[in-house]
Amino acid sequence: MHERQAGKMRKVAIVAAASRQEEIMLDTEVEMMIPLISEVRNKVGLDQSELGFTCSGSSDFLAGQAFSFVMTLDAVGPVPPIVESHVEMDGAWAFYETWVKFQMGVIDTAIVYSYGKPSPGSLQDVLSTQLDPYYVAPLWPDAHSVAALQARLLLEDGVVTSDQLADCAIRTGTVDNREEYFSQPIIADPLRQADCPTYADGGVAMILASEGKAEELCDRPAWITGIDHRIDSHHFGVRDLTAVPSVRLAAQKAGVHDGPIDVTELHAAYTTHDLLLRKEMGLPEIPDIPQGSYPIKADTLMASGLLRIAEAARSIWGGDANRVLAHATAGPVLQQNLVCVLEGGDN
Amino acid sequence: MESNERLSAPLVLEYPFTRTTGPVIGAFFTGLREKIVLGIKRQDGTVLVPPTEYDPETSETLTEMVEVGQVGQITTWTWVQEPRDQSPWDAPHALAMIKLEGADTPLLHAVLVDSPESLEVGMNVRIKWREETEGHIKDIEGFIPVEETND
Numbered sequence: 062m063h064e065r066q067a068g069k070m071r072k073v074a075i076v077a078a079a080s081r082q083e084e085i086m087l088d089t090e091v092e093m094m095i096p097l098i099s100e101v102r103n104k105v106g107l108d109q110s111e112l113g114f115t116c117s118g119s120s121d122f123l124a125g126q127a128f129s130f131v132m133t134l135d136a137v138g139p140v141p142p143i144v145e146s147h148v149e150m151d152g153a154w155a156f157y158e159t160w161v162k163f164q165m166g167v168i169d170t171a172i173v174y175s176y177g178k179p180s181p182g183s184l185q186d187v188l189s190t191q192l193d194p195y196y197v198a199p200l201w202p203d204a205h206s207v208a209a210l211q212a213r214l215l216l217e218d219g220v221v222t223s224d225q226l227a228d229c230a231i232r233t234g235t236v237d238n239r240e241e242y243f244s245q246p247i248i249a250d251p252l253r254q255a256d257c258p259t260y261a262d263g264g265v266a267m268i269l270a271s272e273g274k275a276e277e278l279c280d281r282p283a284w285i286t287g288i289d290h291r292i293d294s295h296h297f298g299v300r301d302l303t304a305v306p307s308v309r310l311a312a313q314k315a316g317v318h319d320g321p322i323d324v325t326e327l328h329a330a331y332t333t334h335d336l337l338l339r340k341e342m343g344l345p346e347i348p349d350i351p352q353g354s355y356p357i358k359a360d361t362l363m364a365s366g367l368l369r370i371a372e373a374a375r376s377i378w379g380g381d382a383n384r385v386l387a388h389a390t391a392g393p394v395l396q397q398n399l400v401c402v403l404e405g406g407d408n
Numbered sequence: 409m410e411s412n413e414r415l416s417a418p419l420v421l422e423y424p425f426t427r428t429t430g431p432v433i434g435a436f437f438t439g440l441r442e443k444i445v446l447g448i449k450r451q452d453g454t455v456l457v458p459p460t461e462y463d464p465e466t467s468e469t470l471t472e473m474v475e476v477g478q479v480g481q482i483t484t485w486t487w488v489q490e491p492r493d494q495s496p497w498d499a500p501h502a503l504a505m506i507k508l509e510g511a512d513t514p515l516l517h518a519v520l521v522d523s524p525e526s527l528e529v530g531m532n533v534r535i536k537w538r539e540e541t542e543g544h545i546k547d548i549e550g551f552i553p554v555e556e557t558n559d
Contacts, residue, residue: 087414125419182419185492195433196458197516199545201494206503209486210516217484217529250487250524294464298505298513299456302484 072272073163074282077104078371082263085180094136097266105278113168115145118152118175152367153389176264177363205249211302212333229332230255233355258330261359283374283403287315290399308398312342315400323382326369330360383407432461437543454512477509479534487524518550
């Protein structure tokens with residue numbers, strides 16, 4: 062039996078989630094998050110003083126201001142004082158930090174949230190600034206170009222085919238059929254618009270609770286039975302861009318293959334990423350059950366990963382699935398990956 | 409203010425710190441200023457270009473710098489039809505990963521050709537230096553196909 066499932070880990074579940082995405086949101090980050098945070102607290106009937114830990118993920122580069130997350134704490138209400146933490150990462154990593162806090166045995170409930178609002182500025186500029194500051198960022202490659210460098214390698218090496226990219230675009234809903242796909246102009250050779258993400262503003266909030274408490278707050282808690290995150294080199298040239306060792310290892314450590322997966326929620330912002338992630342995690346290229354939502358149609362920096370986890374939990378709550386996989390990624394071309402398995406508890 | 413208008417203010421996205429480049433990245437940049445390219449040997453004898461102070465995969469300390477060639481092969485490429493404002497290049501160009509002779513890892517840079525039609529994986533390109541070099545990755549103006557070097 063896997064270490065993470067061996068019983069010495071505390072059982073923790075997602076018991077409520079709320080999210081919102083729009084292509085261009087006029088509300089401020091605080092205005093966006095207040096209704097979401099209120100919604101999840103109301104769903105479980107807990108106020109802020111009854112939540113043991115508050116953890117968030119966001120980007121100062123998007124907000125254009127240092128410590129921008131401090132302002133967004135107004136959406137939580139940090140007075141009287143709360144126990145709080147923040148990651149300058151996708152909220153999926155705030156989720157991981159919170160899971161660790163549960164394992165420390167110091168909390169029974171927590172709220173996790175993250176948000177990103179790229180529409181006021183240039184997301185491509187922000188994404189360029191996350192690249193190696195000496196060798197790569199001064200050349201200002203945009204994210205689509207970096208994805209295209211990987212895509213050509215995948216096509217040249219036969220890891221994916223153009224037809225597979227077209228079919229993936231159809232499955233994710235960016236085009237209706239192959240004819241439409243192949244008639245699109247190439248925007249970042251060899252990628253077409255249908256291969257690349259559309260960006261959105263948005264946020265997500267969720268409540269976690271440990272065994273004993275979770276059952277009180279939710280009819281069918283989405284139990285975290287495996288979670289792990291791994292990273293590959295930031296050095297482009299060192300990585301074999303046709304493989305993602307970090308996601309393979311994270312999937313293995315999270316126990317993905319210890320049972321059947323009913324639904325996968327992949328943080329794949331490009332068709333190439335979708336196909337590569339499935340291959341690396343040993344998932345069927347064409348899933349039996351489609352995802353709840355696809356980040357390629359609305360990718361929100363800092364929230365897309367946590368939103369995948371929220372979507373995975375929703376499929377447990379809805380009774381549609383019993384064992385689901387959620388994935389989050391950060392950094393250029395799938396550099397860092399988090400894999401999480403949620404279960405409904407059916408036997 | 410109309411309800412559908414957004415308040416806006418100018419913001420310059422920048423990294424407002426001064427950094428020292430250290431013994432390895434610094435040496436690489438000094439090399440560029442002298443119009444040579446330096447890599448660094450990894451434990452297994454392969455050469456990492458551009459170099460880092462540590463092995464990006466094993467984290468071992470790396471110290472042995474070696475010069476590599478100025479001709480290399482394109483391992484992958486894409487085409488930039490409309491360079492962004494901050495881009496060092498004004499004209500359409502390719503971005504490519506280029507593995508220099510003597511190096512085992514490719515580096516990212518531009519290939520300066522007029523159209524993507526002439527590009528293919530495996531083609532040989534060489535460095536075109538800027539006339540004035542200052543110890544920066546942009547001392548390399550870009551790469552040009554080996555056949556077309558007339559300078």
